[in-house]
Amino acid sequence: MPTAPSALDIARALVAFPSVTPDDSGALPYVQRLLAEASFAVEIVSFAESGTPTIANLWARFGRDAPNFVFAGHTDVVPPGDETRWRFPPFSATLADGALWGRGAADMKGGVAAALAAALRFVARGPFKGSISFLLTGDEEGPAVNGTVKLLDWARARGERFDACLLGEPTSQAALGDTIKHGRRGSLNGRLTLIGRQGHVAYPLLADNPIRALAPALEALQAPPLDLGTADFDPSNLEIVSVDVGNPATNVIPGEVRVVFNVRFNDLWTPATLAAEIEQRVAAAAKGARYALAFDPTNAVAFLTQRGPFTDLVARAIEETTGVRPKLSTGGGTSDARFIKDACPVVDVGLVGKTMHAVDERVAVDDLEALSRVYERALELYFTASERG
Structure with missing residues (x-):
């Protein structure tokens, strides 16, 4: 041979x-x-x-x-x-x-x-x-x-x-x-859209600026920590990877803000339980503001x-x-x-x-x-x- x-x-x-x-x-x-x-x-x-x-x-x-x-x-x-x-x-x-x-x-x-x-x-x-x-x-x-x-x-x-x-x-x-x-660790991508109403910056009463809801939403996504980790895994971690209003103009109140985030999660979570936790946090932070939350399909658990x-x-x-x-x-x-x-x-x-x-x-x-x-x-x-x- x-x-x-x-x-x-x-x-x-x-x-x-x-x-x-x-x-x-x-x-x-x-x-x-x-x-x-x-x-x-x-x-x-x-x-x-x-x-x-x-x-x-x-x-x-x-x-x-x-x-x-x-x-x-x-x-x-x-x-x-x-x-x-x-x-x-x-x-x-x-x-x-x-x-x-x-x-x-x-x-x-x-x-x-x-x-x-x-x-x-x-x-x-x-x-x-x-x-x-x-x-x-x-x-x-x-x-x-x-x-x-x-x-x-x-x-x-x-x-x-x-x-x-x-x-x-x-x-x-x-x-x-x-x-x-x-x-x-598992990996889950989420996409949050904060929904407002587009309008002229000089007439704010005729518009609804979704950027006002951004800071509370970002805070809710990241605090408190998702968990403290386990003997074999570090704490689960959520990172914001994109924030976009798609608005090149300085005299227009945007109609929406799009946030993309990724979570690397340990074995305390499944994609379903993690999505439910994030949904609960966003709902509490939104305080009645309109939003849409979606998660990409994942095979990474x-x-x-x-x-x-x-x-x-x-x-x-x-x-x-x-x-x-x-x-x-x-x-x-x-x-x-x-x-x-x-x-x-x-x-x-x-x-x-x-x-x-x-x-x-x-x-x-x-x-x-x-x-x-x-x-x-x-x-x-x-x-x-x-x-x-």
Whole structure:
């Protein structure tokens, strides 16, 4: 059997595909060929839904026995923005200063590459009791409608069962392996419109300025705190992200004020209970003023993988490989772990994410290879434990 490619080899190949959501641009077919050559069963499946782009996703499995260890992730990336601001072209996969430069290097083609390299090395060693699977999507940076959530349903409808999952989002803060995300906060967007009556500023009695209701509404949204947090989660946090009256004139009282806000919430709330709390606050602050309050649909709910054998195993793999003792965290943004948690225990462990989504996104080459060794050690520990029963 030919020597398995390194994490760096795979990462460079992946970064070179301009796979900005929803365009795959060849990234998943490349992974398909790589895994098929190592005797994985591989399929690329596409899902569509009205109003959203069709998305390619990849499922792969080596072995048929339980337990089934899953690597999950995404090969889509956010747009690079103004490419003239980059030191190197964003899809050139340039090596310089000990780093791999390019859009997606950190988020999260580097993590996908590390998992692929680890799995290919592990299966090349010879037989083991269990299976290794991959769930990769092209819809994590987009609406996340036709990606992991549907791929999981598709796989389980075929009889696939999953026992543990590592997701390679860039979770590390300062040094590789310093943080394991064993849960994620939920995310809810709200849109509040304060409704008045447009008119001439010289005739205020003929108008109703909705801006007068703005300050009480903003105060009600943010105080008192939604909660004080829990042992595993920080307090839920509401941030105002936009206030707009759409009024360019200085002699017109506007007819409405539009407020947009986002809440990152912990497991004390569901989207429904959180929306009810916000509705109650706005109603009390409005004091009879007219308003409209709506919430965007969300598939991002808070979840927690309880500390236990799986989180301990991942932490051990990190410490034995890197010498770093990781901390467990539920901070940061959402990930597709929010879908996978309904199928099996899942944690996020990945590269240092300081440059994710930024101009000149990059990762240290040494970290790529070290992360691959962490993943390989996790496989060793997991299947050794399963053999012991």
